[in-house]
Amino acid sequence: MFVITNANNVVIAYGRMLEYKSNGYPWLVNEDISFVPEQVAVHEIESMPQGIAEIKFCYTAESGFYENPDWKEPTDNPYNLTDEQYRVIKDRVIDEIRQEVANVD
Structure with missing residues (x-):
């Protein structure tokens, strides 16, 4: 499983398969989304915990998933x-x- 975060560690996407396009852009295959490498971080994780939602959560390798402090329902x-x-x-x-x-x- 792969998690894509922005510069503020906010989860912006995730998916099971990741490849890199010829231009070096990481590409979530099943979601068909590519990202500019300088604007994101790619994290490979064992599994996705239940309830994790894009934008609502952040992720770092050190802290794992945690609620985005800027998130508002x-x-x-x-x-x-x-x-x-x-x-x-x-x-x-x-x-x-x-x-x-x-x-x-």
């Missing part, structure tokens, strides 16, 4: 609004849709 609010702003907009849209549906003959 995705929210229903992809616009980075405050919760109050998001709720107001969402409620307005729901009200508008209800009105439209009610006016359909």
